[in-house]
Amino acid sequence: MRAQAEALRDYIVAIRRDLHQHPELGYRETRTAQQVIAQLTTLGLPYHGGVAGTGVVAELKKGDGPTVIIRADMDALPIIEDTGLPFSSCHPGVMHACGHDTHVAMGLGAARLLLDADFAGTVRFVFQPAEEGCYDDPDGWSGGQRMVKEGVHAGASAAIALHQVPILPTGQISIRDGAVMAASDEFEIVVHGRAAHAGVSPQAGIDAVVIAAQIVTTLQTIVARNVGPTDTAVVSVGTLQGGTATNIVAEQVRLTGTIRTLNMETRAHVHARVATICEHAGAMHGTSVDCRIANGYPVTMNDAGIAAIARGAARNVLGEEALVELPPLMGGEDFSFTAQAVPSCFALLGTQGPERSPYSLHSPKMVVDESALPLGSAWLAQTALDLLAHFAAPR
Template sequence: MKNKALAIKDEMTSLRRHFHQFPEMGYREFKTSARVREELEKLGLSCTGIARTGLVADLKKGEGPTVLVRADMDALPVQEETDLPFASQVPGCMHACGHDVHTAVLLGVVKLLRDEEFSGTFRFFFQPSEEGNYDDPDGFSGARRACAEGLLQGVDAALGLHQLSVVPTGKIVLTPKAAFAATDLFEIVVHGKAAHGGAMPEKGIDAILVASELVQTLNTVVARNISPQQTAVISIGTIEGGDAPNIVADTVRITGNIRALDEGVHKRIHELIEQRCAGVAAAHGAKIDFTVTLDIPVTYNDERMTALAQEAARKVAGADAVIADMPSMGGEDFAFIAQRVPSAFAFLGTHKPGTEAIPMHNAKMVVDEDALPIGAAYLSQAALDILRALAQK
């Protein structure tokens, strides 16, 4: 499979550079989706639209299990600073997470699997809006929206892949159990009561004071309520409030994020934040609203699927290629797929040795395009091996 993938490296590289030049934000991947459809139709596959700007295409040969292979397509609101000859031509938008790589790799996988002998179905899912829920009416990200629309009907297993620009090219990370953390974004609004801050502060309820106390207590939630053997984070990102230096503020808005590698811990943190909000509000006579604006669960890898995927990775990348225990505190909405069908989600190393390793979501992030055929070969081999293993049940 590796040699076959090397033979189409130039094609994948050309596609990746095209997608990189013309990035699109979540649920706005109109041109990206159109180009993917065009490429799939060249390969003889028909497409179905899903999740607004996403695409699904089935490759079926005979009867047998169905394995889903997924790539996300959306970009980030980042102004690129790489000076690459194929740098983003869209101001303020960049593939700073590498979804251009994922899309090009999956198109390569389609081409590789089309020529293989198998009995069953491969379902290719080109997903929109992994990075957030944007203007979705239900607050759903792309994978959650697609699942709600029937993406997984008849699917027996699923595979996902994410490039990782700080792991050396040639390495593939496949972690059993928790691969990605639960990831929440939240908003807290403190409602106080305005008053003159110098003459009659006692007539007001100081939302800034309340918010300050709340931020302090939220920073103890993990430290004093979650076991040190568990992994969790609460971070406050913004705090906004007040209109004038001599007025007691009546409203403060706080935003932040939650991370956890265990679903039980994830839910417990929600409960603890709600308790802290209620307690601080009662102490000051204020009102505090806590809202989770984006809720992504833990991405759990199925142990059997992961073992099969690890073996496939060794076949195509070598016996020492697999890193088997490196869970990420990043979030991944593939979690909604992995909740429903046995899945294996991998990281693909894309850091070229001898160069600076720049992390994802950075305006200067670059990837080693030598990783593209490795990713395509791995996903193709893993999909084939899992399909055949399922057929033997």
């Protein structure tokens, strides 16, 4: 499979470069979808467009048998590209800084590899919009969540996906059991104070800035003193806004931030601690503090059985030395919704070239080693074949 994939390198890279040059934000991937459809049409694969807004779903069916999903996300990020590549983004302020252009290209490469493969069953290719966020979705759903809601995963025995990671050398792939990516939640805290003259009569006010400062400091104790040393969590305040003048006690301060956890128990515990800290801070100062925590993406969990088959496919096409195991990453990933709907495996594919660029995901300077792309296509295709064989075998 690897040799066949290497023969498709020019095809895969050309698709990637075209998409990289024309990035589109979530739920706006109209040109990207058109390019995907054009390739699927050339391959002779039936498809449905307009799925979950701008998504595309195609199937390669060869007789009766199980169904395996290969998922690729399509959206870019609101980032100004600074790579200097000859195929840099031609859309100012939008860049494929997470590598979803490579995911689409590798997914289409896998489809082309599987056209001539011998198997019984169906490979369903899911080209998904809006992984990076919910954007203006009326229900507040990301593309992965909306696709699950629309039943894209019905009848599937397993699903696989990969994410390129420039922190891992090309030729390596990380496939682990259990948590791969963190739950990603957001909080908004509003401290209600009472305005007064900060120089003449500060005692007449309730200083929302002082309360907010205490909340920020106390939130840092959650990870240090409420989460066990062998567990993992992140609580970060990202914005703090309040006050109107240097001589006025602030009447209101607004804080926002993120919570990252790797299991449901820790997630619930951290949420409860944030809410309690806010409630008690308000009571201590004779006022109220509103706390809203919005659940984002759940933990991306690999099924141990599917991951074992995926590792076997990696050994087959990439070699034993390719397999590594990165610790769980604290970024969020909406393949987590797929993994809740069907047994799944999410792999991390190394795309760091020999120049060892220090720039990683979401950097305006991120560069992908394109020699990794045929490896990703080969792994996707081989894993799909091995899963189809596994689920078709008598039990």
